[in-house]
Amino acid sequence: MHYIGIDLGGTNVAAGLVDKEGKLLGEASIPTPQGAGAVADAIVQAAQKVAENAGIAMTEVESVGLAVPGTFDPKMGLVYRAVNLGLENVPLGSMVGQRLDLPVVLENDANAAALGEFVAGAGRGHSSLVAVTLGTGVGAGAILDGKLYVGFNYAALEAGHMVIRRGGRQCNCGRKGCWEAYASATGLIASTKEAMARHPESALWEMAPSFDKVTGKTPFDAAQAGDRVAKNVVDEYVEDLACGLINLINILQPEIITVSGGVSKQGEALLAPVQAILDREEMTRSTANRTQIQVAQLGSEAGTIGAALVPLYR
Numbered sequence: 001m002h003y004i005g006i007d008l009g010g011t012n013v014a015a016g017l018v019d020k021e022g023k024l025l026g027e028a029s030i031p032t033p034q035g036a037g038a039v040a041d042a043i044v045q046a047a048q049k050v051a052e053n054a055g056i057a058m059t060e061v062e063s064v065g066l067a068v069p070g071t072f073d074p075k076m077g078l079v080y081r082a083v084n085l086g087l088e089n090v091p092l093g094s095m096v097g098q099r100l101d102l103p104v105v106l107e108n109d110a111n112a113a114a115l116g117e118f119v120a121g122a123g124r125g126h127s128s129l130v131a132v133t134l135g136t137g138v139g140a141g142a143i144l145d146g147k148l149y150v151g152f153n154y155a156a157l158e159a160g161h162m163v164i165r166r167g168g169r170q171c172n173c174g175r176k177g178c179w180e181a182y183a184s185a186t187g188l189i190a191s192t193k194e195a196m197a198r199h200p201e202s203a204l205w206e207m208a209p210s211f212d213k214v215t216g217k218t219p220f221d222a223a224q225a226g227d228r229v230a231k232n233v234v235d236e237y238v239e240d241l242a243c244g245l246i247n248l249i250n251i252l253q254p255e256i257i258t259v260s261g262g263v264s265k266q267g268e269a270l271l272a273p274v275q276a277i278l279d280r281e282e283m284t285r286s287t288a289n290r291t292q293i294q295v296a297q298l299g300s301e302a303g304t305i306g307a308a309l310v311p312l313y314r
Contacts, residue, residue, distance in 0.1 A: 002060050004047050005116075005308030007067045007109065007300075008032070010085065013042045015050035016304030017061070020312065022120035024305060026054025034086040040095040047100060063103040064096065065307035067112035074106045074154055074314075107310045108150075109303055110157070114141025115148050115313055116306030117258050121297035128254040131296060132159065132245070134261035137172075138180040142252060148313045160184065164243045179247075182240040185216040185262055188233075192219045195233045203227035216263045224269075238270065242277035249291045250283045260296035267295060 002025070007014040010032060017026040028050035033042050043066065051058050070082030077093015097104040107115075114131035123129035127146050133139040138160030142149045150156050160180030161173045168177025169187070181187050192214050196204045204222045207230075208214040219237070222230030245257060263270065271293055284290055296302065 001062050002054075002056050003062055003308035003311070004050060004064045005067065005112070005304040005306065005310075006043050006046060006064060007112065007303035007307060008039070008043070008069065008082075008085065009109075010069070013039075013046045014300065014304055015046035016301065016308060017050045017054040017056060018120075018305055018308045020309070022116065022305050022309055024120070024301060025056065026050045027301075027304070028053055032085065036087055036090040036092070036095070039085055039087065039090075040092060040099060043092075043096050044099045047096075058100070058102075061102060063105060063311050064100060065112070065310040066092065066096070066104060066106050067109040067303045067307040068092075068106050069109045072106050072108075072154075077104060077106055079106070103311070105310050105314075107148075107307060107314075108141070108154070110139030111141035111148060111150060112304075112306035112310065113139070113260070113298075113302040114143060114258075114306065115309055116302035116304070117260075117296050117298055118143040118306075119309055119313075120305050121302060122258045122294045123256055126255040128252075129256045129258065130157075130159075130248055130252060130254045131258045131260065131302075132248075134184055134241075134259060134263045136184060136186050138184045138244070140248070142254065143313065144252065144254070146313070148310065150314065159244065159248060162244065162247060164240060164247075179240070179244040183237070183244055187240075188216045188219065188237050188263060189214050191233050191237060192230075195219075195229050199229045202229035204230050204233075217265075220266050220269060235273075238273045239277065241270075242274045242281075245274065245293065246278060246282050249278070253284065254291055256292045256294060258294050258296040260299070260302070264295050271295065 015028045071080040093104045118129045140157045140159035163177045165177035169181040171178035219233040
């Protein structure tokens, strides 16, 4: 059996064709257009292209999974709102299904990435995993007891919007002090700029001579060069990241939590101090069986692999 997964991004429609074990047999990508009909046509084009690249006939494909960056109803195949794609109240599932004559399932993009990592990445051989993505926001998805956990309304694991600092930074969700406001790459950049404004003498200004040059890598580079202000930014970021991870561990106790996104490229410079905080504060810190924290293995392939396999794990 073969399955196609589509990761529907604001820039590209990425497609992957996999077998039931999650082995990636082919890939394809085309630019993302605007408008419902154009997006549906692009998904169809990407699906046909990936099957051709893999040398698989479309008649050998069981289903197509769509990883959607927005709100949706999977039972109806309806995308309520995907701002970056210009979609609102669009029956994308049926539009694509009719064009391809295949079953189409929709899933949240963070959930799809988590499933991909579970089946074909760091989660292989385990029964539970939580995947955390540190990007513009903080996304998360969970597989518990071998099944994708989505909640009764398919909106579970909005972990970025648990509050870690009551009354803190304003978050786009409407709350204040969300994990996302501090632990995302956006939050790290905001913290770096705040530190730079307070400390014009900091070496941060050498790494980024203007605010528009600041990235998530800037404070790590400056801290490694010995700048005290940058080290404080990194230390605070690590504390905030660890706070949310501990919350997830204490509530869900997954075997593995994977961390992905640009900030995760810091590797042990990020994970080692995070682990030290977990060893100090996590409820299960004294037990033999503890959640492992790892950098995700699949990168951008996680979304397409996971989207393809959603029908087998939901």
